[in-house]
Amino acid sequence: MEAFILGLSSGTTCLAKCGSILFPYFMNKQGSVKATGKEMGTFLLIRFLIYMTIGLLAGVIGKNFLQSNVVIRNLLLGTGYISLAILLFYKVFSNKRQKCHLNSQIVLKQKEKRIQYVPMTLAVVSGLNICPPLLIAFTEGAAESSILSGMVYFFLFYLGTTIFFIPVPFLSLVKKNEAVRYIGRYASILIGFIIIYKGLILILKGIFYVS
Amino acid sequence: MSAKKNSNKVYSTQGNVWKAGLLTLPMMLILLIFMTGGNLSFSNVQRLLAFGINYLLFIVSFFLMLYTGKTDKFRAIIFILFAIFLSFSFINNLIELRGSMTISNAEFLQCKIPFCHLVTPMLIVPAAITKSVIFPGSILQGFASISSMIVILLGGALALGRGFCSWGCFYGGWDDGFSRLIKKPKIRRITPHLRWFPFAVLMMVMLFSALTLSPVYCDWVCPFKAVTEFEAITSVKTIFKTVIFISLFLGLVVLLPVLTKKRSQCAYFCPLGALLTFFNKINIFRISINKNKCIDCKLCARVCPFNAIDEKTLTLRKPNVCTKCGKCIDACPQNAIHYNVKGSSPNRGHTASRNLFLFASFLFLAVFASGSIQNGLLQLMKWVSY
Numbered sequence: 001m002e003a004f005i006l007g008l009s010s011g012t013t014c015l016a017k018c019g020s021i022l023f024p025y026f027m028n029k030q031g032s033v034k035a036t037g038k039e040m041g042t043f044l045l046i047r048f049l050i051y052m053t054i055g056l057l058a059g060v061i062g063k064n065f066l067q068s069n070v071v072i073r074n075l076l077l078g079t080g081y082i083s084l085a086i087l088l089f090y091k092v093f094s095n096k097r098q099k100c101h102l103n104s105q106i107v108l109k110q111k112e113k114r115i116q117y118v119p120m121t122l123a124v125v126s127g128l129n130i131c132p133p134l135l136i137a138f139t140e141g142a143a144e145s146s147i148l149s150g151m152v153y154f155f156l157f158y159l160g161t162t163i164f165f166i167p168v169p170f171l172s173l174v175k176k177n178e179a180v181r182y183i184g185r186y187a188s189i190l191i192g193f194i195i196i197y198k199g200l201i202l203i204l205k206g207i208f209y210v211s
Numbered sequence: 212m213s214a215k216k217n218s219n220k221v222y223s224t225q226g227n228v229w230k231a232g233l234l235t236l237p238m239m240l241i242l243l244i245f246m247t248g249g250n251l252s253f254s255n256v257q258r259l260l261a262f263g264i265n266y267l268l269f270i271v272s273f274f275l276m277l278y279t280g281k282t283d284k285f286r287a288i289i290f291i292l293f294a295i296f297l298s299f300s301f302i303n304n305l306i307e308l309r310g311s312m313t314i315s316n317a318e319f320l321q322c323k324i325p326f327c328h329l330v331t332p333m334l335i336v337p338a339a340i341t342k343s344v345i346f347p348g349s350i351l352q353g354f355a356s357i358s359s360m361i362v363i364l365l366g367g368a369l370a371l372g373r374g375f376c377s378w379g380c381f382y383g384g385w386d387d388g389f390s391r392l393i394k395k396p397k398i399r400r401i402t403p404h405l406r407w408f409p410f411a412v413l414m415m416v417m418l419f420s421a422l423t424l425s426p427v428y429c430d431w432v433c434p435f436k437a438v439t440e441f442e443a444i445t446s447v448k449t450i451f452k453t454v455i456f457i458s459l460f461l462g463l464v465v466l467l468p469v470l471t472k473k474r475s476q477c478a479y480f481c482p483l484g485a486l487l488t489f490f491n492k493i494n495i496f497r498i499s500i501n502k503n504k505c506i507d508c509k510l511c512a513r514v515c516p517f518n519a520i521d522e523k524t525l526t527l528r529k530p531n532v533c534t535k536c537g538k539c540i541d542a543c544p545q546n547a548i549h550y551n552v553k554g555s556s557p558n559r560g561h562t563a564s565r566n567l568f569l570f571a572s573f574l575f576l577a578v579f580a581s582g583s584i585q586n587g588l589l590q591l592m593k594w595v596s597y
Binding site: 185191 | 404407410411414415418451
């Protein structure tokens with residue numbers, strides 16, 4: 001559930017940033033509901049596969065490198081959490097106007113007239129977007145005790161980010177964009193504080209285990 | 212035009228002792244019945260005195276609201292006294308019963324924790340999923356039972372919308388009080404986007420409460436544990452919790468309101484306030500700005516303790532997170548801002564709308580606050596007489 005909530009908090013930011021580009025594309029390009037559904041389905045499926053691959057990688061790294069020594073594991077993870085939380089704060093406070101990186105993909109593919117590949121490209125670019133919440137999810141996935149746990153963590157993170165894509169075509173997104181953007185930003189700040197707390201507890205566990 | 216003026220003049224009580232007195236009469240009768248429970252005998256002089264002071268306080272405040280046409284300062288007097296006396300009598304009772312302000316594990320297990328309305332947003336998702344209440348309190352019995360507090364909150368929310376934050380919440384008086392300590396703010400510029408922070412807090416507490424099946428706002432971040440009760444320090448986790456709530460109380464409730472003259476905790480943090488904003492959409496009362504009279508001086512934006520008024524809301528003439536405290540109305544030099552009943556024209560009939568709103572909101576405040584103020588006065592007298 002923590003992964004789901006992390007996904008939700010980063011999903012609001014993603015949605016506010018890119019929703020006004022993604023959804024007009026999906027809703028306007030194809031005539032029928034079936035065709036739009038197919039494009040949206042492709043987009044979500046490719047994102048799912050990418051997130052599962054990242055989850056698998058996190059689980060492998062965690063199992064092979066982080067399970068052997070408890071003290072080093074706690075200190076490394078704790079430091080990692082705190083560093084990523086600081087990076088998250090930096091991202092939230094520094095970029096006042098973040099442009100959606102997907103815009104260039106749509107423009108490029110439209111020019112090339114390879115429209116049927118656009119949803120796949122969008123999904124790959126969106127899934128591999130290295131943002132602090134994704135890095136935090138990767139660290140959390142690596143901290144899990146098994147490869148399967150790491151993948152399950154990423155699955156829940158994926159669900160959290162995806163849930164906003166489902167109802168949005170039916171909402172007047174542009175009107176509420178400012179509120180959604182700021183709520184997402186502030187939710188990320190709160191998640192950052194929670195991650196800092198987790199990091200501090202792990203570091204304390206690592207230190208007091210040694211002594 | 213003359214019909215409009217006549218309508219406002221007929222209902223206006225401003226400067227007219229007789230009209231203000233006449234309108235105060237129903238409030239006097241209702242409060243007399245409510246405060247005495249129909250029983251006018253008092254066991255000792257102290258009780259009589261406490262009742263007398265309490266009753267006069269409410270009646271005189273309501274009369275002055277009608278007579279002077281000013282709302283906020285008279286509302287604030289009662290609102291602040293409500294917060295102080297409630298905490299005072301609550302802490303006094305705790306010390307008499309337990310000897311300290313800390314909650315014991317036994318009380319958690321016996322579900323003896325009094326329910327506070329701030330918990331309400333956290334109950335919704337777990338109640339929907341598990342059909343249980345995730346708070347260690349009594350559903351029906353005892354002081355501040357869960358059902359009674361939820362009914363009061365629901366009634367207040369439906370009647371006043373987010374006006375509950377300025378006419379009902381027994382914690383709001385703390386930062387309202389601190390925000391009035393100095394004459395001019397030391398920090399003037401506050402980004403209006405901070406008004407969305409409580410919505411992020413609301414989302415997070417609702418989700419984490421569903422995740423952990425515990426009221427995480429109460430457990431971790433509620434700043435008002437500093438003036439009620441809190442968990443004893445027994446572990447690293449409770450040290451963190453204590454540091455958090457004390458820091459938030461000192462920062463959001465004391466320091467920031469003094470420096471900014473805004474109600475920082477209520478405007479920029481409280482998740483219940485965020486939830487109640489949705490009730491503003493269905494509430495019949497609202498604040499409206501007469502665009503014919505408004506000269507864009509932005510004094511209302513400067514005085515608003517919730518940052519509900521800014522460039523955008525002035526253009527739309529509708530403050531969105533407004534708590535109907537009346538401060539902007541009192542401050543407007545052009546008399547361009549009014550209480551209004553939804554559906555009626557903002558340019559006419561606003562005096563009747565104001566009277567209607569005041570009656571409803573003041574009655575709610577009086578019914579909610581009178582008991583606490585009277586108990587507080589009584590305990591104060593007992594202290595003084597020892």
